[in-house]
Amino acid sequence: MDRPGPLDAIDEKIIAELTRNARLSHAELGQRVLLSRNAVRQRIDRLERRGHIRGYTLVRGDDGDEDVASALVLVYRQDRMRGGDVLAALKRIPEVVICDVLSGEFDLMVRVEAATLERVKGIWEQIAQMPGVRDTVTALTLSQVVNRR
Numbered sequence: 001m002d003r004p005g006p007l008d009a010i011d012e013k014i015i016a017e018l019t020r021n022a023r024l025s026h027a028e029l030g031q032r033v034l035l036s037r038n039a040v041r042q043r044i045d046r047l048e049r050r051g052h053i054r055g056y057t058l059v060r061g062d063d064g065d066e067d068v069a070s071a072l073v074l075v076y077r078q079d080r081m082r083g084g085d086v087l088a089a090l091k092r093i094p095e096v097v098i099c100d101v102l103s104g105e106f107d108l109m110v111r112v113e114a115a116t117l118e119r120v121k122g123i124w125e126q127i128a129q130m131p132g133v134r135d136t137v138t139a140l141t142l143s144q145v146v147n148r149r
Helices: 009-020 026-033 037-049 084-091 117-128
Strands: 069-077 096-101 108-114 133-140
Touching (some): 069 117, 084 096, 117 133
Antiparallel strands (some): 069 108
16 A cells, blocks of 8 residues: 555545445546546545545445444453554454554454344454454444444
8 A cells, every 4th residue: 555645636526426426437427526537547546555545335224234233342462562463364354344453451442243143253253262362352232322434
């Protein structure tokens, strides 16, 4: 990944348009930001390389949200400063939607969202058995009151 650089006005417009509708074709996006289809593709590629666009996410409708089981897993690592293997392993689990490095008592806060409670349990077991993980504390989400994503 390239180092993030400053965004120009066209990059900002591209991100704004993709935020509203990530399924826009390069041609339609080009019409909206007054660039050719190829120029839009090159800019999107650059924005991805620089980390301004980090992924594409499926957001389910209100009726589908009830089907998602989620949990917060607080992780203690064996070695807080050299625990990069744990971070790399967590990045490879698609259901890990957030992983924050914390100050204080716990090392990591991991949010897991999966289709079933059984899958959440399997991911928790996988995290607990990772080399470099000393202990975990897990809390299942019962309901969501605020979601500003």
